[in-house]
Amino acid sequence: MTWRGPAVVAALLAMGAGGGFAVSWGLTEGATGDGVAAPVAAQSPSLPIDPVPDLLPDARTPPLEPSVELVRQRVGSGPFQMSVPAPKGWTFFTNSLNEWQWRPPDDADFGYYLRVEQVLSNRRSITWTLDNRIAELDEDEDNMVVVERTEDSLHYTYVTSNHLRHGFLAWRDLTGSDNAQLEVAVTGRKVDVDGMSDLVARVADGTRMD
Incomplete structure (x- = not known):
């Protein structure tokens, strides 16, 4: 070998x-x-990004206008009754013992509606409630974007079933407890934004504990 x-x-x-x-x-x-070693430009990471889906056209019902006429309506029971200024002529629904909804008579799929919820049991400040709701929306809704936030209200958009939706939320302390006790929500289309902004503020400011 x-x-x-x-x-x-x-x-x-x-x-x-x-x-x-x-x-x-x-x-x-x-x-x-x-x-001598020199820095190399970083490459953009290939992170997954939720694509914006193709949007479907909105319902053709007339837009919600500001200054819609409101009438008083009592909701709740016992010591937890509230007097809510709700839009006149809208259809009323009870979602649960502490949540109610109103829809216009010409209601259409993906139109607009009003929701009022009593959140006394949460015993949380308005700031905490607002922050928590943003986190929930970010997790639960597709393509959620915060449009505007104040100390006690929120305007955001999201996409559901290929429809772009605008949501308005407002919270109020009705008894001076420094906690959020009332949540008012109005959801609708882009053409309803002015009317929704007006309605959510008027309902939130006008609701009283009976």
């Missing part, structure tokens, strides 16, 4: 030199001509 040790060693050295050169090139790709 012929000993080929020197040839094998030479081949291994050549391979090692080539591999070392490749590694060295990879490590010093951003080096300057004098051999």
Whole structure:
């Protein structure tokens, strides 16, 4: 048997030199001509981004106008009754023991509606409630965007079933407890924004504990 040790060693050295050169090139790709390493521009990460779906046209019902006529309506029971200034002629629904809804007589799919909820049991400040609601909306709704936020209200948009929706929320403390006790929500289309902004504020400001 012929000993080929020197040839094998030479081949291994050549391979090692080539591999070392490749590694060295990879490590010093951003080096300057004098051999000093220079920063390499970062590549944009390929993070998944929720695409905005193709939007469907809104319902053709007339837009909600500001200054809609309001009438008093009592909701709740016992010591938790409230007097709510609700739009005249709208259809009333009871969602639960502490949540109510009103819809216009010409209601259409993905139109607009009013919701009032009594949130006495939460015992949380308006600031905490608002922050928590934004976090919930961000997690639960598709393409949620905060349009405007104040100390006690929120205007946001989101997409559901390929429809762009605008939501207005307002919270009030009705008894001086420093906690949010009333939540008013109006949801609708872009053409309803002026009317929704007006309605959510008037209902929130006009609701009283009976």
